[in-house]
Amino acid sequence: xxxxxxxxxxxxxxxxxxxxxxxxxxxxxxxxxxxxxxxxxxxxxxxxxxxxxxxxxxxxxxxxxxxxxxxxxxxxxxxxxxxxxxxxxxxxxxxxxxxxxxxxxxxxxxxxxxxxxxxxxxxxxxxxxxxxxxxxxxxxxxxxxxxxxxxxxxxxxxxxxxxxxxxxxxxxxxxxxxxxxxxxxxxxxxxxxxxxxxxxxxxxxxxxxxxxxxxxxxxxxxxxxxxxxxxxxxxxxxxxxxxxxxxxxxxxxxxxxxxxxxxxxxxxxxxxxxxxxxxxxxxxxxxxxxxxxxxxxxxxxxxxxxxxxxxxxxxxxxxxxxxxxxxxxxxxxxxxxxxxxxxxxxxxxxxxxxxxxxxxxxxxxxxxxxxxxxxxxxxxxxxxxxxxxxxxxxxxxxxxxxxxxxxxxxxxxxxxxxxxxxxxxxxxxxxxxxxxxxxxxxxxxxxxxxxxxxxxxxxxxxxxxxxxxxxxxxxxxxxxxxxxxxxxxxxxxxxxxxxxxxxxxxxxxxxxxxxxxxxxxxxxxxxxxxxxxxxxxxxxxxxxxxxxxxxxxxxxxxxxxxxxxxxxxxxxxxx
Numbered sequence: 001x002x003x004x005x006x007x008x009x010x011x012x013x014x015x016x017x018x019x020x021x022x023x024x025x026x027x028x029x030x031x032x033x034x035x036x037x038x039x040x041x042x043x044x045x046x047x048x049x050x051x052x053x054x055x056x057x058x059x060x061x062x063x064x065x066x067x068x069x070x071x072x073x074x075x076x077x078x079x080x081x082x083x084x085x086x087x088x089x090x091x092x093x094x095x096x097x098x099x100x101x102x103x104x105x106x107x108x109x110x111x112x113x114x115x116x117x118x119x120x121x122x123x124x125x126x127x128x129x130x131x132x133x134x135x136x137x138x139x140x141x142x143x144x145x146x147x148x149x150x151x152x153x154x155x156x157x158x159x160x161x162x163x164x165x166x167x168x169x170x171x172x173x174x175x176x177x178x179x180x181x182x183x184x185x186x187x188x189x190x191x192x193x194x195x196x197x198x199x200x201x202x203x204x205x206x207x208x209x210x211x212x213x214x215x216x217x218x219x220x221x222x223x224x225x226x227x228x229x230x231x232x233x234x235x236x237x238x239x240x241x242x243x244x245x246x247x248x249x250x251x252x253x254x255x256x257x258x259x260x261x262x263x264x265x266x267x268x269x270x271x272x273x274x275x276x277x278x279x280x281x282x283x284x285x286x287x288x289x290x291x292x293x294x295x296x297x298x299x300x301x302x303x304x305x306x307x308x309x310x311x312x313x314x315x316x317x318x319x320x321x322x323x324x325x326x327x328x329x330x331x332x333x334x335x336x337x338x339x340x341x342x343x344x345x346x347x348x349x350x351x352x353x354x355x356x357x358x359x360x361x362x363x364x365x366x367x368x369x370x371x372x373x374x375x376x377x378x379x380x381x382x383x384x385x386x387x388x389x390x391x392x393x394x395x396x397x398x399x400x401x402x403x404x405x406x407x408x409x410x411x412x413x414x415x416x417x418x419x420x421x422x423x424x425x426x427x428x429x430x431x432x433x434x435x436x437x438x439x440x441x442x443x444x445x446x447x448x449x450x451x452x453x454x455x456x457x458x459x460x461x462x463x464x465x466x467x468x469x470x471x472x473x474x475x476x477x478x479x480x481x482x483x484x485x486x487x488x489x490x491x492x493x494x495x496x497x498x499x500x501x502x503x504x505x506x507x508x509x510x511x512x513x514x515x516x517x518x519x520x521x522x523x524x525x526x527x528x529x530x531x532x533x534x535x536x537x538x539x540x541x542x543x544x545x546x547x548x549x550x551x552x553x554x555x556x557x558x559x560x561x562x563x564x565x566x567x568x569x570x571x572x573x574x575x
Contacts (some may be wrong), residue, residue: 073138105130366390
């Protein structure tokens with residue numbers, strides 16, 4: 001009798017009515033292009049929930065599904081496996097029966113981990129399945145005693161500094177002597193701070209010397225959160241340790257410095273871009289956390305409305321022209337452009353980028369780092385890359401007339417050019433280029449589309465609830481019309497352990513997509529005022545940042561306060 005073929009994950013999700021054939025094909029194509037698992041890609045694209053994929057995998061592999069929100073692992077069972085294995089591989093022991101250890105896993109295809117666990121634990125395994133995010137949350141809640149251990153480390157470090165001061169020993173020497181000593185309090189303190197920041201999804205760690213303390217802050221979902229205040233006496237050892245880790249000169253205290261740290265945390269290789277800036281009370285150190293997966297999210301996960309998503313795909317698949325993404329620092333421009341390049345990154349296309357700096361490496365792309373100190377500027381790289389016969393060019397930022405003119409010439413000679421510009425909205429990019437000195441007819445002919453974007457925090461799904469009394473002032477400021485609010489609910493997050501009581505978990509973009517047409521090209525050619533260009537764009541179908549944000553409020557994605565925070569300053573012109 002023929003062996004029954006195991007049902008495929010996509011077929012199971014289609015059978016449950018959670019997916020259709022067309023979206024599955026797109027997900028499979030993207031998963032293959034990015035060398036990722038199909039389940040991960042489906043979740044990243046926002047097509048299905050992580051729990052739905054986990055349940056489908058449990059069905060596929062005939063495993064028990066465990067919902068850790070409603071299942072408590074016995075404390076005695078946790079003692080059957082070392083904490084180090086639990087944390088490294090994201091597994092949870094449930095108990096032992098008939099000589100077999102029952103464990104909760106998140107990836108039934110990770111056979112290497114299963115073999116390692118059998119060897120380390122000297123036991124046969126019986127597996128159940130739970131989602132990785134819930135296993136991580138369970139470990140953080142029930143195993144991680146970070147706060148108390150961090151405080152103990154601070155106390156231990158403080159005592160060692162006090163001892164060194166009493167003995168009239170230079171504090172910098174204390175930190176320097178601990179370079180190779182992993183058990184030293186300063187080493188443990190920094191490692192714990194970095195690991196906690198990564199666990200909390202922070203994008204930056206700020207170490208800020210004040211008059212009588214050292215403030216530690218994390219930037220989570222775009223907002224700074226104060227983590228701790230270290231005693232002033234720890235300032236020198238903490239800063240020196242960070243400089244040592246990032247390869248900076250610890251003797252240089254008057255000039256700004258840059259460095260990098262590479263660490264493996266939770267099984268992932270994570271880079272940290274470190275900046276030290278001399279200040280009145282001492283050097284301020286900022287660690288930018290660079291997670292490779294943060295820019296491999298895929299276009300559907302960026303937050304586009306369906307019509308903007310379809311427009312975006314059409315634009316990036318044009319053979320030539322310039323596509324500009326505008327917005328302030330930290331608005332997600334780089335992530336959007338990388339998502340576009342990943343969509344286009346195929347063996348038949350040659351992609352070259354000029355970046356300052358290159359933060360993420362991608363297979364199949366030729367990435368060039370700007371080094372102004374040796375004359376390797378954006379303009380120099382652009383001129384050289386045109387001799388490399390690329391199909392697609394990414395210029396990190398158009399900063400001056402020289403770069404703008406070369407980028408436009410590249411677009412007019414058959415290349416597709418992506419770049420960014422610092423303007424408040426999409427129409428302003430046209431007037432900004434003309435103000436730089438680019439000839440209006442070149443702006444009008446070379447630009448295909450301009451997109452402005454901002455990032456808004458997403459309401460936490462675990463604590464989202466209907467807001468019964470939305471602030472009338474906010475509704476008025478955001479210009480909601482009565483018919484827009486009929487039969488609609490406004491939501492907010494009340495705070496829970498998953499979002500660390502903030503009410504938000506993650507961020508998505510709000511967008512303003514301007515497609516060039518004959519009328520807008522004519523206005524640009526005639527150097528018409530910005531308000532006329534904006535009006536023409538809105539009449540032709542451009543949805544403003546505020547309008548896109550308002551849609552996402554009514555869809556329960558974000559809050560009134562978030563949209564007001566990032567889009568209220570924009571000038572609205574009624575069509």
